[in-house]
Amino acid sequence: MEEKDILILGGGPAGLSTALYLHRLRPDLTPRILLLEKEHYPRPKLCAGGLVADAEILLQSLGLDVSEIPHMDVKTAHFDYAGSGLAISLPGTHALRIIRRDELDAWLAAKAQERGLEIRTGITVRDVKPDPAGVTVETSAGTFRARLVIGADGSNGITRRCVLPNAPIFTARLLEVLTPLNGNGERPERKHDAYFDFFPVPDGIAGYVWDFPTQVQGQPMRCWGVYDSNLLSYVKRPPLQAPLRAEMARLGYNLDDFELKGHPIRWFDPFNPFSVPGVLLVGDAAGADPLFGEGISLALGYGFVAAGEVLEAFRQDDFRLTGYRRRLLMSPLGGTLIARWLIGYLVYTFRWEWFQFLLWRVLQPVVMLVAWLFVLNWGKRLVQRRPLS
Numbered sequence: 001m002e003e004k005d006i007l008i009l010g011g012g013p014a015g016l017s018t019a020l021y022l023h024r025l026r027p028d029l030t031p032r033i034l035l036l037e038k039e040h041y042p043r044p045k046l047c048a049g050g051l052v053a054d055a056e057i058l059l060q061s062l063g064l065d066v067s068e069i070p071h072m073d074v075k076t077a078h079f080d081y082a083g084s085g086l087a088i089s090l091p092g093t094h095a096l097r098i099i100r101r102d103e104l105d106a107w108l109a110a111k112a113q114e115r116g117l118e119i120r121t122g123i124t125v126r127d128v129k130p131d132p133a134g135v136t137v138e139t140s141a142g143t144f145r146a147r148l149v150i151g152a153d154g155s156n157g158i159t160r161r162c163v164l165p166n167a168p169i170f171t172a173r174l175l176e177v178l179t180p181l182n183g184n185g186e187r188p189e190r191k192h193d194a195y196f197d198f199f200p201v202p203d204g205i206a207g208y209v210w211d212f213p214t215q216v217q218g219q220p221m222r223c224w225g226v227y228d229s230n231l232l233s234y235v236k237r238p239p240l241q242a243p244l245r246a247e248m249a250r251l252g253y254n255l256d257d258f259e260l261k262g263h264p265i266r267w268f269d270p271f272n273p274f275s276v277p278g279v280l281l282v283g284d285a286a287g288a289d290p291l292f293g294e295g296i297s298l299a300l301g302y303g304f305v306a307a308g309e310v311l312e313a314f315r316q317d318d319f320r321l322t323g324y325r326r327r328l329l330m331s332p333l334g335g336t337l338i339a340r341w342l343i344g345y346l347v348y349t350f351r352w353e354w355f356q357f358l359l360w361r362v363l364q365p366v367v368m369l370v371a372w373l374f375v376l377n378w379g380k381r382l383v384q385r386r387p388l389s
């Protein structure tokens with residue numbers, strides 16, 4: 001049995017950022033940290049790869065610059081109802097940066113390894129058993145023992161299932177498809193823009209259809225998808241692919257010509273538990289954004305908050321992690337998660353056509369203000385905090 005002080009289970013943005021923040025704040029802990037990842041980098045991850053400014057701010061706080069990775073910059077992000085609505089662009093910079101997740105995560109893992117953090121790939125975690133003296137982790141490569149475990153194994157991860165088997169689960173459904181750049185007769189200005197269209201909401205799909213520019217191995221492509229938070233699961237709904245099919249057809253694409261993939265997202269609920277003694281959860285394992293299904297920036301933010309809690313546990317030699325919930329919910333990350341959770345209920349429960357029309361086409365200044373205050377701009381406030389406060 002191999003022993004480490006800190007075991008991180010899962011090497012997506014949440015696990016890797018936790019390791020990187022721990023390294024930045026307490027470099028002496030680096031040899032005592034081990035990250036286990038079941039895949040080998042670069043590994044596929046179904047995701048549209050849209051990074052908001054907060055993600056870049058968090059990465060910059062780690063001394064990392066994502067422009068090193070192949071990317072597409074989105075000049076304007078459109079939040080529409082049935083084809084028109086609110087357009088957001090930022091003066092002098094991009095509104096959104098799109099990066100393929102296999103490339104982003106492999107780059108982040110390489111940066112962690114360059115800093116001396118140990119990552120073992122191709123190891124699947126099978127069981128996580130906390131006890132009063134530590135945590136035992138059973139894997140495909142044998143048994144590990146740690147003082148603390150960070151569950152960063154995503155929406156379908158095993159850590160949460162082992163340590164919090166009875167916690168309620170809130171899961172969104174997503175479908176995604178990649179297509180070449182041009183359909184028949186689409187608007188040429190779409191090339192650099194990202195679109196979120198909330199037209200499926202009145203039909204009971206509590207989310208939107210997206211259409212982003214992306215690149216795959218240097219080739220410009222479009223990434224399309226549909227997000228349903230499932231907040232209207234009590235309503236009779238069309239099949240999830242119906243709105244995606246309709247939007248693609250409107251722009252000259254036939255969904256049946258492309259490979260459709262699906263993956264769930266576990267979303268955040270403030271009443272859910274986020275830790276048990278010896279084990280804390282980060283990223284999708286703890287809960288992503290219920291409003292948009294956004295999770296990359298949040299996963300990076302969880303890394304910062306979790307690192308603070310882990311360092312406090314070592315400082316006090318107390319591994320019950322009783323402060324994690326408060327630390328998370330009281331942080332700017334917790335603030336945006338709670339706000340998005342509340343706004344999600346509001347935006348999707350009032351599903352009537354007139355309300356969606358009003359929201360995206362008429363109340364634009366109000367929507368911009370709410371987004372500016374509660375949805376965006378939390379990353380800078382988070383990293384300006386002392387991580388141990």
Ligand SMILES: Cc1cc2nc3c(=O)[nH]c(=O)nc-3n(C[C@H](O)[C@H](O)[C@H](O)COP(=O)(O)OP(=O)(O)OC[C@H]3O[C@@H](n4cnc5c(N)ncnc54)[C@H](O)[C@@H]3O)c2cc1C
Pocket residue numbers: 009010011012013014015036037038039045046047048049050051123124125126152153154155156157158174175176225262263264265282283284285288293294295296297299
């Ligand atoms: C279709 C789709 C589109 C999306 N688009 C966006 C977007 O545009 N922008 C955005 O911000 N977010 C988007 N998201 C959400 C985003 O992908 C997630 O929120 C983000 O990946 C969460 O990061 P994470 O590190 O918590 O989990 P993950 O990225 O899922 O990483 C978990 C890691 O744990 C590993 N793992 C799992 N189980 C085990 C095990 N048993 N043992 C060892 N390792 C294990 C996995 O291999 C993986 O590497 C999208 C999600 C989906 C499904």
